[in-house]
Amino acid sequence: MKLLVTFSKKAGRKPIIAQVVKDTGVLINVERALIDSSEGEALIDIPDDMCQIVREKMANLGATVRLLDREISIDESECVDCGACVSICPQEVFYLDGDWKLSIHQGRCVLCGRCITACPHGALSQLGEP
Amino acid sequence: MEKYSRCMEKSIALINERIRDGNAHVVTADQMPAIVAELGEEGALAEVDVVTTGTFGAMCSSGAFLNFGHAEPPIRMERVWLNDVEAYGGIAAVDAYIGATQQSDTQGEEYGGAHVIEEFVSGRSIELRAMSKGTDCYPRRTIATELLLEDLNQAVMCNPRNAYQRYNAATNSSDRLLHTYMGTLLPSFGNITYSGAGTLNPISNDPKFRVIGGGVPIFLGGGKGMVIGEGTQHSPGGGFGTLMVTGDMKGMDPGFVRAATMHGYGVTLYVGVGIPLPVVDIGVVRSTAVRDEDIEVDIMDYGIPQRSRPSLRKTTYAELRSGTIELSGEDVRTSSLSSYRRAKAVAVALKEWVVRGEMLMAAPTRPIDPSRVARPMHETARTPRVLDIMDKKVVTIGQDELIREAAARLLKGETNHLPVIGDEGKLVGIVTTYDISKAVVNPSKGSKVRDIMKRHVVTTTPDEAVDIAVQKLERYNISALPVVDMENHVIAMLTAMNLGKLFGGRWLK
Numbered sequence: 001m002k003l004l005v006t007f008s009k010k011a012g013r014k015p016i017i018a019q020v021v022k023d024t025g026v027l028i029n030v031e032r033a034l035i036d037s038s039e040g041e042a043l044i045d046i047p048d049d050m051c052q053i054v055r056e057k058m059a060n061l062g063a064t065v066r067l068l069d070r071e072i073s074i075d076e077s078e079c080v081d082c083g084a085c086v087s088i089c090p091q092e093v094f095y096l097d098g099d100w101k102l103s104i105h106q107g108r109c110v111l112c113g114r115c116i117t118a119c120p121h122g123a124l125s126q127l128g129e130p
Numbered sequence: 131m132e133k134y135s136r137c138m139e140k141s142i143a144l145i146n147e148r149i150r151d152g153n154a155h156v157v158t159a160d161q162m163p164a165i166v167a168e169l170g171e172e173g174a175l176a177e178v179d180v181v182t183t184g185t186f187g188a189m190c191s192s193g194a195f196l197n198f199g200h201a202e203p204p205i206r207m208e209r210v211w212l213n214d215v216e217a218y219g220g221i222a223a224v225d226a227y228i229g230a231t232q233q234s235d236t237q238g239e240e241y242g243g244a245h246v247i248e249e250f251v252s253g254r255s256i257e258l259r260a261m262s263k264g265t266d267c268y269p270r271r272t273i274a275t276e277l278l279l280e281d282l283n284q285a286v287m288c289n290p291r292n293a294y295q296r297y298n299a300a301t302n303s304s305d306r307l308l309h310t311y312m313g314t315l316l317p318s319f320g321n322i323t324y325s326g327a328g329t330l331n332p333i334s335n336d337p338k339f340r341v342i343g344g345g346v347p348i349f350l351g352g353g354k355g356m357v358i359g360e361g362t363q364h365s366p367g368g369g370f371g372t373l374m375v376t377g378d379m380k381g382m383d384p385g386f387v388r389a390a391t392m393h394g395y396g397v398t399l400y401v402g403v404g405i406p407l408p409v410v411d412i413g414v415v416r417s418t419a420v421r422d423e424d425i426e427v428d429i430m431d432y433g434i435p436q437r438s439r440p441s442l443r444k445t446t447y448a449e450l451r452s453g454t455i456e457l458s459g460e461d462v463r464t465s466s467l468s469s470y471r472r473a474k475a476v477a478v479a480l481k482e483w484v485v486r487g488e489m490l491m492a493a494p495t496r497p498i499d500p501s502r503v504a505r506p507m508h509e510t511a512r513t514p515r516v517l518d519i520m521d522k523k524v525v526t527i528g529q530d531e532l533i534r535e536a537a538a539r540l541l542k543g544e545t546n547h548l549p550v551i552g553d554e555g556k557l558v559g560i561v562t563t564y565d566i567s568k569a570v571v572n573p574s575k576g577s578k579v580r581d582i583m584k585r586h587v588v589t590t591t592p593d594e595a596v597d598i599a600v601q602k603l604e605r606y607n608i609s610a611l612p613v614v615d616m617e618n619h620v621i622a623m624l625t626a627m628n629l630g631k632l633f634g635g636r637w638l639k
Contacts, residue, residue, distance in 0.1 A: 080186070080388055080400060080469045086453075087321035087465035088314050095453075100471035118314040120188070120390035120398070120467070 001048045002031070002071065003055065004111070006064040007040040017042065020057045026050040031110040043068075043110055071109035071126070072116075074102060078123035085115040085124060139411045145179045146490045154179040156406075156484045158477040159330045159418055166419040174415045180484050180491065181418040183335050184349070184404035184476030185327040187468025188390060190311065191291035191362065192399045193229040194247055194379055197283040198258060200224055201275075206268035207260035211235070212246045219260065223268060227288075230389075230399035242397030244389035247287070250279040251351070252384040285379035287351060291361040293403045295333035295371040296427050299324035299450060301442065301462065304433030306605075309394025313467050315432055319457055322429060322464045327473035328422040328447030332405040333371045335418045341407050342373070343494020349404035349480045350375055352383025354489065357405070360498045367503035369426075375403060386476065400469075404476040406484055408491040423448035429457070435598050437506060516599050517592035519631040520613050520622040526551045529558055529580040536579050537566050547610040549620045550583045556618045559583030589614045590624055596632065599624055 007016060021028050026046055033042040046054050055065045072093065081102045086094045091108040094115070116124050148154040157165065159181050166174045196217070198207075201224075210219040210226040214236045217226035232243040246256055255276045264271045279285055300312035301322045308315040313323045328334070336342045344359040355377025364372045386402030407418060427450075428441035445455055451470070454461045483489040525543030527536050529550050536548055540563055552558035561583045569575060569582045576582065590599045590611040599611055603626065613622040 081471040082187075082400075082469040083466040084313050084323070085465070087323065087463040088316060092463075096466075096470075100469075100474070114314070117393045120313070120392055120400075121388060122391070 001046055001051045002068040002107070003044050003046065003051070003058075004066045004068055005042045005044060005058055006066070007035070007042075008062055008064070014061060016058060016061045016063050017044070019061060020054060024050065024053055024057055026054055028054070032112065068111075071106075071111060072104065073125055074104065075123045075125065078121045079119075080121055080123075082120065084118055084120055088118050089115055140175070140179070140409065142408050142410060142491050142493050145408045145410070148179055149484055149487055149490055152485075152487060154484060156180040156182060156481045158474065158481055159183045159335050159407075159420075160474065160477070162335075162415075162418045163329070163421045166415060171412050171415045171419075174419075175409060175412055178409050178415075180481075181335065181407045181409060181414075182404060182477045182480040182484065183327075183332040183407060184330050184402065184473045184478075184480065185293055185332060185468065186386065186402040186472035186476055187325050187327070187400060188311070188392070188398045189289060189292045189401045189403075190231050190398045192247075192287070192289040192401055193227055193243060194285055194287045195221075196226050196228060196285050198224045198226075198277065199281075199283050201270060201273055203270045204268050205260060205270035205273050206262050206265055207273070208262050209260065211259045212243075212256050213241070213249070214257075214259075215241065215243050215246050217243070231397050233397055239391050239393075239396050242389070242391075244397050244399035247379070247399060248384060248387055248389040250285065251379060251382045251387045253279065279380060286376060287355070287379050287382070288358075288374075288376045289350075289361075289401065290374050291363055291372045292375050292401060293332050293361070293373045293405075294326065295331060295337065295366065295369060296328075296425055296447075297325045297370075298427045298441075299429045299445060299464075300432050301429055301457065302433045303431045306433075308432055309392070310432050311392055311395050311398070312432065313392060313465065319460070319462055322450070322455055322457070322462050323467055324427070324447075324450045324464060325466065325468045326425075326427075326447065327468060327470060328425050328451070329420060330470075330473045330477055331425075332403065332407075333366070333373070334420055334425055336405075336407055336414070337366065337369075337371065337417060337500065338413070339366070339371070339494075339498040339500045340413055340417070341410065341494070342405055343498045344496030346405065346492055346494055347489055348375060348377070348406075349386075349402065349476055349483070350377035350382070351379070351401055351403075352386035352479070353377050353379070353381030354483075357494075359496055360502070363504045364498070364502055365504035366499070367501045370504075371498075371500070373403075373498075386472070402472060402476040404480040406480055406489060406491060421448070422446060422451060429455070435601070514596045514632060515592065516590050516594045516596060516613055516624055517622075519596060519628045520592065520624045521628055522622045524549065524612075524620055524623055526620060527561070527579055528552075529578070529583065531579050532577055533566060533569050533579060533582060534577075536561055540566065545623070545625075547612075547623065547625070549587070549612045549623075550579055551620070557587060557589065557612055557614055557620050559585045560587045560612065587612060589618075591615070592621070596629070600629065 029045040093108045206223040210217045217228040230244040234241040302315035346357045358374040361372030361374045388400040430439040550559035610625040
């Protein structure tokens with residue numbers, strides 16, 4: 001299960017992820033992180049059954065946690081099934097199925113956003129975006 | 131179905147008779163290899179009457195002639211915009227040509243002529259603005275109005291170069307992410323992109339242009355159209371034939387006319403084109419039996435910014451479609467830019483038209499030359515190269531010399547850049563006055579040139595175009611490039627100051 005953790009300006013100085021690992025014993029896999037002196041954002045992957053406890057712990061330490069159940073979405077009315085996104089995705093999220101239709105391996109996306117700009121038809125977006 | 135004798139040829143009239151009677155046997159081009167394998171060439175000739183082809187991909191060289199009708203009072207439109215995209219207005223008073231790749235004056239690469247065409251076909255309203263100097267017969271000077279496709283007298287798509295027979299695949303050897311008309315190319319051979327319908331491609335199914343030619347009916351953008359003749363840059367001698375095609379936009383379907391933006395490159399139009407091929411003889415049977423594995427293309431290195439990019443290896447559409455290709459021992463992932471799924475949809479839609487008797491076959495009224503080869507541009511003014519403006523006086527330093535000596539040499543040579551030479555006289559680094567100042571302020575790094583030099587040196591060569599060298603200066607935000615020979619010996623320097631020579635009159639007419 002993937003969580004997007006946003007650190008506030010204050011909390012950014014505290015080692016929140018390390019603290020949660022230490023307190024809960026859950027092995028957190030950091031898939032992508034963008035942290036500077038004032039704020040930060042990390043995409044973490046954790047076992048499904050540990051989701052609740054990790055979310056609570058992080059929230060208590062001052063982070064904002066968002067659950068990502070569908071990471072990238074295809075606008076079927078714009079997509080023409082070309083496959084331009086297939087080879088540029090570092091996580092191999094996209095593939096063409098037996099009928100040459102674009103499909104997604106759910107759960108692999110790390111929200112790098114590369115496919116969104118590379119799609120010639122503007123058919124890809126991150127969850128929560130128009 | 132009645133059977134015909136061996137070695138027979140079928141006339142187009144006979145095929146049309148069968149289409150009218152509802153007895154024609156029509157197949158899509160991807161089915162033909164298996165049919166020929168099963169029935170043999172003569173069996174396939176007897177069995178199949180029409181093979182439908184299809185392709186759906188980015189076709190930049192597309193556009194449409196539009197006629198708006200006359201306003202009251204009338205205007206002779208000189209400059210014309212459709213949703214802020216300029217259309218060519220130099221054709222009489224109320225005609226314009228909207229080109230697919232023309233970009234919006236206000237939205238840049240996010241919106242262009244292709245979007246105007248797609249929106250018209252989708253039934254959406256487009257704002258026309260135009261201006262004129264005003265004449266005695268056309269007094270009006272400006273106009274603005276909202277138009278639907280149905281409001282236009284004519285909207286004739288006329289695409290100078292569509293349906294490329296095949297297209298070379300692309301990859302990138304450089305260390306930069308490239309944004310090209312072949313899509314996003316990852317650094318260091320990170321991916322391969324390609325375009326084309328392979329076994330379904332119209333010209334690949336008739337490379338000798340025996341049944342494709344001017345006047346032949348086609349599927350264009352979901353509507354009925356026809357081949358005008360050879361496309362611009364038609365080069366079938368090298369395997370790159372193209373077609374000029376036309377069709378009425380009013381009969382088109384937005385599923386087969388789709389605007390797109392290649393990020394960092396610009397706007398283009400995805401067009402669906404399909405041609406029905408009458409199976410008149412064994413020659414057509416043979417050419418329509420073409421498979422993805424029979425159609426070869428080169429993989430070109432777009433990391434090299436020249437017209438003649440080097441080919442890294444040959445491949446086929448079968449290999450490209452498999453998803454990965456081996457390139458110097460590594461498996462590299464491939465991406466199609468054209469849609470095979472929609473190419474198949476074109477061929478299937480065309481098949482249905484023919485089966486239902488809505489499209490009859492016609493022989494070309496104007497044949498297309500199957501042997502032509504397109505030439506590069508004839509350039510009368512020579513493009514300046516680095517050797518024309520480079521500074522042959524080079525001051526260098528050895529990597530084991532003292533920083534102090536480097537400072538002295540910079541002063542003496544009145545330069546800001548000192549290429550560092552290693553053993554065998556080859557370039558190993560560069561130091562600038564900035565590096566030396568840093569070394570003075572912070573002397574802990576060492577006392578020799580090798581301790582402070584930059585080891586990653588951006589270089590140029592004598593025969594490189596000045597435009598490419600300037601691109602390097604800008605990209606890396608530097609002000610000089612060592613000019614090196616094949617063995618990486620520094621033979622000159624190109625600095626921002628040398629660029630001044632370009633403006634001395636010699637290179638500007």
